[in-house]
Amino acid sequence: MTTKLILTHEVTGLGEPGDVIEVKDGYARNYLVPRGLATTWTKGAEKQVAAIRGARSKRAIATAADAAAVRDKLEATTVRISARAGESGRLFGAVTTSDIAAAVSSAGGPTLDRRKIEVPAPIKTLGSFRVHVRLHADVSADLDVEVVPSA
Structure with missing residues (x-):
């Protein structure tokens, strides 16, 4: 089974903050969510994704x-x-x-x-x-x- 998550921090090999990913249930439940690296995906979380991406673009080097x-x-x-x-x-x-x-x-x-x-x-x-x-x-x-x- 897989779980859909939104990354809140950069995870090497998975993605950047604001990315929506699918990972195995155990990886999500035992590692990503308890450490605050990701949150569970919901329909209402799209606003949160937009805010995370906006903050990331301000910090990132443009080109x-x-x-x-x-x-x-x-x-x-x-x-x-x-x-x-x-x-x-x-x-x-x-x-x-x-x-x-x-x-x-x-x-x-x-x-x-x-x-x-x-x-x-x-x-x-x-x-x-x-x-x-x-x-x-x-x-x-x-x-x-x-x-x-x-x-």
């Missing part, structure tokens, strides 16, 4: 050409994030996607949506890391992040 320009700017820069660390270089906590988005903005880069930043493994040590940023449906960038100890 692939604009996204390519942003990609070139991001790949040319290295973002530095200072964090508290112990003697062995292990952080007290972790560097989050929100920290990365804020560091890019403060370095003079574009404003990024934290949900578009993909960190392959949690950043919990000092050093250099590479994160993936989805800018547009066809355009993505690899961003170099350097975590340095705070003074």
Whole structure:
């Protein structure tokens, strides 16, 4: 059996917020709905879909050409994030996607949506890391992040 849902957040491999999808009942009941990633589809939810799509279009980069320009700017820069660390270089906590988005903005880069930043493994040590940023449906960038100890 399948269930018809409306995505409220981006889910890799399924779609963007506002997309109407059909998935297996168990996936909907046990994963998507409890985590707030989707809501059940109803006839009255069409207004909600329109509102989600409108908000998404305001946040999104308009064209692939604009996204390519942003990609070139991001790949040319290295973002530095200072964090508290112990003697062995292990952080007290972790560097989050929100920290990365804020560091890019403060370095003079574009404003990024934290949900578009993909960190392959949690950043919990000092050093250099590479994160993936989805800018547009066809355009993505690899961003170099350097975590340095705070003074």
